[in-house]
Amino acid sequence: EAGVAQSPRYKIIEKRQSVAFWCNPISGHATLYWYQQILGQGPKLLIQFQNNGVVDDSQLPKDRFSAERLKGVDSTLKIQPAKLEDSAVYLCASSSDYRYEQYFGPGTRLTVT
């Protein structure tokens, strides 16, 4: 069974630029999560989707971050404009249902200069 796929794996941008990350969850998984992992800290949930609907986006900085999950499968997370403090690893995870184990992708490491 293929795991959670993410791209790109690494991205370097200048502040005020925009960037987008892509996630393909495990086939059939209804729940998809985006986490932000700042160096030296545990992952922090940004947004949770159930199919193509948003369940929880209370910690998403909506003035600059946006996310969508069209057709309830792939998802895209966008930052516009980026700030230096957005430098982090962005993790995507999926689960068959919100009650069950989450499977994580390898992450996208973002560096904002």
Added chain:
Amino acid sequence: GNSVTQMEGPVTLSEEAFLTINCTYTATGYPSLFWYVQYPGEGLQLLLKATKADDKGSNKGFEATYRKETTSFHLEKGSVQVSDSAVYFCALRRAGGSYIPTFGRGTSLIVHP
């Protein structure tokens, strides 16, 4: 609110040494407790879990016991290998309501031959 506190790393051990990584938590009710492992360049993987007091989770030689009286879930392994070198995250999921995990900061383990 919910929180997880882990011992700071890195923890540096020689192969075949005994490992303990301390984890304590603060939560209302009776959370489920987890240990995740993140190998270099990979996403988080669930290592073990315990869902109620006195439960012991175990996997790949690692063990952790849910201690309600001390609000702890320490990770142990009797004999570590070089391949165990990774970052270990303790996490909890609150009973009822949101099933989003709260992660600790992570503890880096380095095992030398």
